[in-house]
Amino acid sequence: MKNCYIARSRSVAARQLGEEMVIMSAQDSTLFNLNPVATLIWLGADGHTPLETIVQQRICSTFEVDLEEALQDAQQFVSELAAHGVLLLGEAPISDANAEMAKLP
């Protein structure tokens, strides 16, 4: 998963409760509660910043963790959320238009 870009899907509802993000998918009504680390990744998912940069800037600078290890965990996490339609994944930057299209059935 080189050059991985992530964008928050517009089909979800989301709110930050303290350091944790609560997300509800309108697609299947699944509720997600992201822990503080996952929340940092979610907040960085602007479609334009590579996942590696998000992990480096938001995770490795906050927690004492090796980039390679953190990136591996992050890749697994974003894949799981993408499977539920909560995050969009791409090998190139993801435009707002693409994110908008993703909410349609």
Add this chain to the structure above:
Amino acid sequence: MSLMEKVNGKALSLGVPLSVHLDITYRCNERCEHCYLEHSGENELSSSEIRAFLKQFADAGALFLTVSGGEPLLRRDCFEVIEFARELNFNVKLKTNAVLIRETQARRLREAGVEQVQVSIYSHKPEVHDAITKLPGSLSRSLEGIRLMRAAGLKVTLANVLMKSNARDFAGVQALADRTGSQYTLDPTITPMLNGDTAILALNLPPEELRAVFRDERLVGRVDEFCAPPAPIDDSIREGLPCSAGHTSCYVSPWGEVYPCVQFPLLCGNLREKPFSEIWSRSERLREVRAIRAKHLSTCSSCSHLGSCTRCPGLAFMEGDMRGPSSADCEKSFLRTGIVTAGMLAGSTALPFAPHHGELVQINLPGA
């Protein structure tokens, strides 16, 4: 503990109003005989006021937004309100009678990302449903709206308020839910009007019929579990909250008034006068509501049903004391389990019908 309970617990500890119920109008194209509202459209919030208040709810941490009325689609800006709420990342649930839903509206709701639509259906028989709504042709129009919303991919729930006039039609409404691929939910409680008028309570199911509803597995699932005697009461129950009203949820009227719940008419502030965050965090009335634990309830704290009763503090408030029993819930607990409640013993709630015993047998004790 479910994830939803965990999230609610977190919201409670942070003082976050996780759920907001917003009625954008009290105007309605139906005149349901059991409705608790007066249908005035005077001085409703403007579009810009609603947008500003939605932003305030979001800033306060609200995630779940119920848009309701009256009939919300009577407002020309209903879709703009919903679309703006979705831009603010709310999970939106819409309550409508679906009479005004056409293909375009159904598609627009789906595209906006509305999570669920709830439609009140009283009977599968037009003559019964339309007599309750007082709108000729309403069942047919609502069902067409439901069909279009389902075709657009929306999740729909049929809400079936049960009362005297439609008591025997729930199976027909359940069949409609099945046929349209909708969920079904039952509500057997008529509440007083928000102005305190209790005349509509006469529409409630008679106790004998409510008792039968509680013993119908098509409605309650496992009857032995639903009607089981209350479990022993421990400290976690005594220290528990009566309900989420005013703690993690609140209600906002079409005039910007903030209440703990749509069924709890304790005015806590008006958004036209104060920001939501100020009302939510500083209202003395909300603080009073939040201070109440089960152990503080004047009669119910000594009731064996304390841990399992659906006691509504709003209904208790409408009966005169938010710490007192709600007679409708006393009745339900009694009819469910056959065990008399503390409210009944205290005389604050009448027995719904005279308890009767079987044939009396004289027991002759040895030595007596």
